[in-house]
Amino acid sequence: MDSSVTDAVRGADRADRSGQPARRSRIALPGFAGRMMAPGLLVLAAVSLLPFAAVVAMSFSRVHLLGGLRLESVGAANWTRLFGDPDTAWAWARTAGYFVLTVGGEMALGTALAICLWRLRSARNAALSLLLLPMFVAPVIAGLLGRFLTDSTFGLYAWLLRQVGYHGDVMADKTTAFAAVTLMDVWEWTPLIALIALAGLSSVPSAVLEAAALDGAGLLRTLRHIVLPSIAPVLLVALLIRSMDALRYFDIIWNTTGGGPADATKTASVELYETAFRFFDFGYASVTGLLMLAVTTVVARYFVRLLERKEPTR
Amino acid sequence: MTAATAGPLERGTRTSRTLVRVVLALALIWTLVPLGWMLLSSLKPTAEVTASTPDLWFAPTLEHYRNLFGGANNLWPYLSNSVIAAGASALLATALGALAGYGLARTRARGKKHLSFWIISTRMAPIAAVVLPIFLIFRFLGLIDTLPGLVLAYLSFNLPFAIWLLSAFFAEVPASLEESAQVAGCTNWQAFRYVVLPLTRPGLVTTFVLCLVFAWNDYAFALVLSGPHTQTLPIAASQLVTQTGIDWGQLTAIGTVVVVPMMLVGLAVRRWLVTGLTMGAVTGE
Numbered sequence: 001m002d003s004s005v006t007d008a009v010r011g012a013d014r015a016d017r018s019g020q021p022a023r024r025s026r027i028a029l030p031g032f033a034g035r036m037m038a039p040g041l042l043v044l045a046a047v048s049l050l051p052f053a054a055v056v057a058m059s060f061s062r063v064h065l066l067g068g069l070r071l072e073s074v075g076a077a078n079w080t081r082l083f084g085d086p087d088t089a090w091a092w093a094r095t096a097g098y099f100v101l102t103v104g105g106e107m108a109l110g111t112a113l114a115i116c117l118w119r120l121r122s123a124r125n126a127a128l129s130l131l132l133l134p135m136f137v138a139p140v141i142a143g144l145l146g147r148f149l150t151d152s153t154f155g156l157y158a159w160l161l162r163q164v165g166y167h168g169d170v171m172a173d174k175t176t177a178f179a180a181v182t183l184m185d186v187w188e189w190t191p192l193i194a195l196i197a198l199a200g201l202s203s204v205p206s207a208v209l210e211a212a213a214l215d216g217a218g219l220l221r222t223l224r225h226i227v228l229p230s231i232a233p234v235l236l237v238a239l240l241i242r243s244m245d246a247l248r249y250f251d252i253i254w255n256t257t258g259g260g261p262a263d264a265t266k267t268a269s270v271e272l273y274e275t276a277f278r279f280f281d282f283g284y285a286s287v288t289g290l291l292m293l294a295v296t297t298v299v300a301r302y303f304v305r306l307l308e309r310k311e312p313t314r
Numbered sequence: 315m316t317a318a319t320a321g322p323l324e325r326g327t328r329t330s331r332t333l334v335r336v337v338l339a340l341a342l343i344w345t346l347v348p349l350g351w352m353l354l355s356s357l358k359p360t361a362e363v364t365a366s367t368p369d370l371w372f373a374p375t376l377e378h379y380r381n382l383f384g385g386a387n388n389l390w391p392y393l394s395n396s397v398i399a400a401g402a403s404a405l406l407a408t409a410l411g412a413l414a415g416y417g418l419a420r421t422r423a424r425g426k427k428h429l430s431f432w433i434i435s436t437r438m439a440p441i442a443a444v445v446l447p448i449f450l451i452f453r454f455l456g457l458i459d460t461l462p463g464l465v466l467a468y469l470s471f472n473l474p475f476a477i478w479l480l481s482a483f484f485a486e487v488p489a490s491l492e493e494s495a496q497v498a499g500c501t502n503w504q505a506f507r508y509v510v511l512p513l514t515r516p517g518l519v520t521t522f523v524l525c526l527v528f529a530w531n532d533y534a535f536a537l538v539l540s541g542p543h544t545q546t547l548p549i550a551a552s553q554l555v556t557q558t559g560i561d562w563g564q565l566t567a568i569g570t571v572v573v574v575p576m577m578l579v580g581l582a583v584r585r586w587l588v589t590g591l592t593m594g595a596v597t598g599e
Contacts, residue, residue: 031421032417032420032502032503033416033417033418033420033421033422033423034417034421034423035417036413036414036416036417036506037413037414037417037418037421039410039413039414040410040411040413040414040415040417040473040477041414041429043410043469043473044414044433044436044469044473044474044477046466047448047466047467047469047470047473048436048439048444048470048474050447050451051444051447051448051451051470052447054447054450054451055443055446055447058446058447058450063450065453069450069453069454112337113337113338113341116334116337116338116341117338119330119331119334120334120335120338127338127342128584129581129584130342130345130346131341131342131345132580132581132584132587133345133346133349133577134345134348134349135580136527136531136573136576136577136580136581137349137531137573137576137577138530138531138532138533138547138548138551138572138573138576139531139533140531140533140548140551140552141548141551141569141572141573144551144552144555144565144569145348145352145566145569146348148351148352148355148562148565148566149348149351151364153364153366154363154364154365154366154562156347156351156368159366159367159368187344187345187348191345192591195587195588195591196588196591196592196596198588199588199596199597199598200596202598219330234596237592237595237596238592238596241591241592241593241595244438247440248438248439248440248441249441249534250441250442250534251533251534251548254533254534255533255552255555269440269441269442272442272443272446273442276446276449277538282446282450285446286446286447288442288443289440289442289443289444289446290443292440292442292443293439293440293443296435296438296439296440297435297438299438300431300434300435300438301431301435303434303438303595304427304430304431304434306595307595308427
């Protein structure tokens with residue numbers, strides 16, 4: 001530590017002791033906590049605030065990539081275009097549908113799975129470890145694997161479907177393609193919900209369960225009136241975590257259907273990617289990006305609020 | 315818990331116990347069949363990978379792996395790019411995250427709430443919305459197709475994650491420990507380095523592993539920001555999908571190479587996985 005920093009520390013200490021307002025001393029001389037945060041926060045600002053400023057600027061510009069990078073201001077043209085664009089409206093509707101189906105399915109299945117695991121006396125850890133595996137699979141591999149399994153000529157699942165009488169090409173039909181990408185997401189992320197819900201379940205007090213048993217409450221009533229209410233805060237955390245990631249990733253869709261057939265699986269992320277990197281319209285893509293950012297910011301806000309009254313999740 | 319005190323959930327009727335086993339068996343099949351099929355297919359001779367009827371009896375071969383690591387589509391550069399980019403970003407995120415997370419856990423500054431919110435919202439920003447401006451900025455700075463660029467891009471999601479998660483781990487360490495260390499003559503830094511840090515080793519390892527998994531599995535950033543010199547394994551996998559057809563034997567082999575290491579490191583920290591993946595909001599055990 002060089003002498004100027006040591007002086008700063010002493011200065012900070014003196015300011016604290018002399019009862020100076022904390023606000024003033026923090027601005028003038030950051031304390032130990034502040035200095036610890038500085039490097040991380042500087043890097044974070046570089047990789048988040050700078051891009052944010054850039055994407056806002058881009059949303060009001062036409063971006064020229066060839067012959068030197070250049071932003072040409074177009075006012076609010078990109079934004080007004082948004083409101084007259086049925087394609088974007090449809091992409092958002094599909095995003096909402098995909099979101100509700102994947103996250104809803106994962107929540108329901110994950111909670112059910114956690115309850116089953118919780119009731120398992122032996123081999124619970126082994127079963128959990130195996131069930132968690134999809135979570136570690138790179139989404140792009142999950143997508144490609146899904147494509148392999150549903151391939152109409154040699155896919156294992158396509159073959160199974162043929163045995164039960166379905167002969168179509170899963171990825172060629174709008175409805176089945178949408179169902180397939182939904183199920184791939186459910187396959188990959190249900191384990192996450194199960195893991196979180198199981199952590200909540202193991203903190204349900206056994207005294208309450210015993211009391212319920214003494215009062216003659218059956219299994220379903222116990223689940224509904226005791227177990228579910230007591231894991232509700234944990235389930236909420238699971239829901240928020242999953243919601244944010246559901247909006248972040250698009251690897252599965254991009255690598256299976258690419259948004260098709262006939263745009264049936266084109267969600268907002270996929271549309272953004274196409275607009276930017278296929279049609280090189282970065283300005284309009286930025287508008288979509290900012291909208292998506294607004295949605296996740298609301299979720300994040302709620303998450304932070306939830307943590308502020310943390311005691312129910314502990 | 316003894317059988318005598320067990321509630322209905324513990325005791326259970328025979329039917330409900332059977333039901334639990336059936337549900338779990340189905341869940342295991344649904345979970346493991348795709349992974350098992352990927353592994354099996356990667357060991358099949360090319361002709362049998364795409365056989366129209368599923369084939370379980372075949373002469374196992376390592377030809378796809380041999381082709382990947384020795385043939386024309388050499389995978390080594392992709393592998394080393396993946397290891398460097400994911401490893402460096404996880405390491406940097408954990409190091410910077412440990413400092414900043416400690417600061418965040420201990421600061422009494424008024425803006426703490428806003429600071430926390432900014433950090434978490436950075437982590438949750440949609441990748442597509444982040445990669446767009448980063449692409450332009452990197453192009454301007456000449457960072458496209460460079461490993462430092464990729465590492466920096468990965469920090470955009472790994473750093474806020476590491477700060478937030480480690481701050482949850484540090485918050486569990488009672489501040490009185492540092493105070494007594496300071497009474498014993500330690501500086502702030504020494505108290506952090508020799509008292510707090512060793513106590514949070516599980517947190518540091520979990521953070522590193524999860525950052526590694528996130529970066530290793532990334533596709534969207536690498537797709538846009540990497541070039542011929544910096545492509546990672548997920549990009550190599552997706553590039554096997556061509557207009558003329560897909561070599562599924564090779565693809566399942568790459569899939570196995572991408573997936574298995576992350577499963578191993580992920581399960582190694584299973585005890586802290588809940589805490590890690592909920593960023594400290596839920597604690598397990």
